[in-house]
Amino acid sequence: MKRTLSLLLAVLLLAGSAAALAETKMWGITTGGTGGTYYPLGGEIAALWMKHIPNLDVSVQTSGGSKDNILKMNNSEAEFGTVQNDVMYYAYNGDQDFFGGEVIDSFVAIGALYPELVQVVVAADSDIKTIADLKGKNVSVGAVGSGVYFNAVQLLGEAGLKLEDVKAQHLSFDESATSFQNRQLDAFFVTAGLPNPAIMDVDSKRDVRLIGLTDEQMTALQAKYSFYVPVVVPAGAYKGILEDVTVPAVGAVLICNKDLPEDLVYEMTKVLFENTDELTHAKKEFIKAESAVKGVPVPFHPGAAKYFKEKGLLP
Numbered sequence: 001m002k003r004t005l006s007l008l009l010a011v012l013l014l015a016g017s018a019a020a021l022a023e024t025k026m027w028g029i030t031t032g033g034t035g036g037t038y039y040p041l042g043g044e045i046a047a048l049w050m051k052h053i054p055n056l057d058v059s060v061q062t063s064g065g066s067k068d069n070i071l072k073m074n075n076s077e078a079e080f081g082t083v084q085n086d087v088m089y090y091a092y093n094g095d096q097d098f099f100g101g102e103v104i105d106s107f108v109a110i111g112a113l114y115p116e117l118v119q120v121v122v123a124a125d126s127d128i129k130t131i132a133d134l135k136g137k138n139v140s141v142g143a144v145g146s147g148v149y150f151n152a153v154q155l156l157g158e159a160g161l162k163l164e165d166v167k168a169q170h171l172s173f174d175e176s177a178t179s180f181q182n183r184q185l186d187a188f189f190v191t192a193g194l195p196n197p198a199i200m201d202v203d204s205k206r207d208v209r210l211i212g213l214t215d216e217q218m219t220a221l222q223a224k225y226s227f228y229v230p231v232v233v234p235a236g237a238y239k240g241i242l243e244d245v246t247v248p249a250v251g252a253v254l255i256c257n258k259d260l261p262e263d264l265v266y267e268m269t270k271v272l273f274e275n276t277d278e279l280t281h282a283k284k285e286f287i288k289a290e291s292a293v294k295g296v297p298v299p300f301h302p303g304a305a306k307y308f309k310e311k312g313l314l315p
Helices: 002-023 038-052 066-074 086-091 147-158 173-181 195-204 215-224 262-274 281-284 304-312
Strands: 025-030 056-061 081-085 107-123 138-140 168-171 187-192 206-210 230-234 245-257
Touching: 002 081, 025 066, 038 056, 038 066, 038 081, 056 147, 066 081, 066 086, 066 107, 066 147, 066 245, 081 086, 081 107, 081 147, 081 195, 086 107, 086 147, 086 187, 086 245, 107 195, 107 230, 107 304, 138 173, 147 230, 147 245, 168 230, 168 262, 173 187, 173 195, 195 206, 215 245, 262 304
Parallel strands: 025 056, 025 081, 138 168, 138 187
Antiparallel strands: 081 245, 107 187, 107 206, 107 245, 230 245
């Protein structure tokens, strides 16, 4: 009798374990290169979700950046991702230059996270003072498929330059930093929060500064690309910056597949914006529900919208 009960208990335990495993939701979040902000912040967001939501498994994936994240989600390779707001806009509008005219709307927004500054890095003692001065120089314009690449093309264009006018290299943040330290680059583009780890690594060995825009240049850029906003980088942000400099910025947004369950995304949105104190990343100070609904050019997921409506942030 005891043997029968023991066998029955073992079967029940195995069945319970199998059921628990079956209930575990396994998802992926695409981010960016390891030297950027997306990857470590994405890891912290995933950990926060798994801590507060039972039976949830979220793996963090490196990627080529914003466009790559959208394409991976469109190909069902990931359920969540971090994307620049400008690249989201291009996808939804089927921008010819960046998405070949194809409208990609398989994703929706969870919420805006923080501002991303377009930082054009040069040596502190470089004779490069403006974007136009990049003509003929060795310049990293970001990994193919990244939002950085789009920003580089736009800023070069506003300075009267085409990509062909510079010796363009398509490098990640880490690769750009290494090449710059080895004197293989004259400048490199980084679109990320301030300060950026890759730039800080360079700055610890070789003083750097950022190329700024004048008020007139910023106005002209905004007239063509409305998603840009001016941000002032204070003197001392990197060792070679001796006075405040104004640079354009876009916004980082957390997105997800539009077909995900409403209750799941609602819970994820609630957990993220009500437990930011548990994050350790420097960008956590920007992650607030009040700002999460701003600068988002695509629809919100119904689960996220439900949360923001409860908070009185969406009509």
